[in-house]
Amino acid sequence: MSLAPRAVLVHRTTEYEELLARHGTHGQAAFFLSSRGRSIDAIARRHARARRTLREVAAAVPLTWRRSRVERADLDRFLFAPEDVVVVIGQDGLVANAAKYLSGQPVVGIDTDPGRNPGVLVRHRGADAAALLRAATAGGGRTEELTMVEAVADDTQRLLALNEIYLGAPGHRTARYRLRADDDRAEEAQASSGVLVGTGTGATGWLRSLWLERGSAVPLPAPCDPRLLWFVREAWPSPATGTSRVAGELGAGQGLRLTVESDRIVVFGDGMESDALELTWGQSVRLAVAANTLRLLA
Incomplete structure (x- = not known):
């Protein structure tokens, strides 16, 4: 029964x-x-x-x-x-x-x-x-299948979000890490205010703000598009850190990998800082389109 x-x-x-x-x-x-x-x-x-x-x-x-x-x-x-x-x-x-x-x-x-x-x-x-x-x-x-973004750490921790996932140092400090998209041959060391990876649903909020600020030519995704945009916030150029990879697009099967080079980086979704992943030196996390979707009644 x-x-x-x-x-x-x-x-x-x-x-x-x-x-x-x-x-x-x-x-x-x-x-x-x-x-x-x-x-x-x-x-x-x-x-x-x-x-x-x-x-x-x-x-x-x-x-x-x-x-x-x-x-x-x-x-x-x-x-x-x-x-x-x-x-x-x-x-x-x-x-x-x-x-x-x-x-x-x-x-x-x-x-x-x-x-x-x-x-x-x-x-x-x-x-x-x-x-x-x-x-x-x-x-x-009638339901809509809204695209979500996921972060999967190398220790199997996993985080889902509907709007966006943010990765950065706690307390507004500088985040230090290495960044590489799946199709990049090499990774880039960066120091920044963090990285934001967002969906089409998030394109009405924080993601749109960064998109407008950069004057990006890449169209914002629609809520049901299996596509993400990502932006690095305030990357700092120095002899040891670069700024050549600060924005991009992820389609189905594509990912963005971040490897931590500081004491602590937090990863949280949709503003829920109380439910965050915590990563430390040498750990890595991959951001991609999630297999899960949100089934929203239209």
Whole structure:
């Protein structure tokens, strides 16, 4: 007998809840903000909308289904199952935060604040949740397979990301390493602020910023393109380090390898610094298009 589907509702702590955790009460939080020329009213309204949408989606889960909730901070400790339908309730970035922990489960993005969020990944409203859940399990919903990027270290550590993976020294120090693409004959020693490898989904954010800054002639990938772009940030030329390999493109089967030449380099995806790989002298990591994709209901 097969298990009933499980709806996993992914959400995050609101700004209002963070204020209460810091200041204790609504009144104290309101006083703190007013003393700095700000009002708590808009923050409280956004909190109310987010919690109302969460309740609306929870009520739409069929009675025969199992259900669970997970907060953003607990994603790295939550065990997703193959039969899950993942409903992300919040901002676009929350979909990216959840994506690295999934392996093919359908994902529904619910926007809690239409007009404030871009809605690139959270494309639906809470009122649509019942129909979307049915479509996710009945096969009637159209899905997009969004390309992801992976980092695989020489000690088998592996990291996935939907938008981008960043490699650099902690604490904003200079990262020192050797860099080589698969089709390069030689590697180059570099000292820089780090390396960013991004997908088409990430092309609306950090990757696009670097692409514009460099005036790159390489077209940005679309979210479903099996193609990545990479940029070295602020490479420093010196007698021992070069700047000839600071940008490139990776297609399916191609990779970019970085070998550490400093005490510590961290590798993290989609801004989740709390769940990073740590590499040290002599270790290497390869960046490439991931075999995993994110199945997002369109």
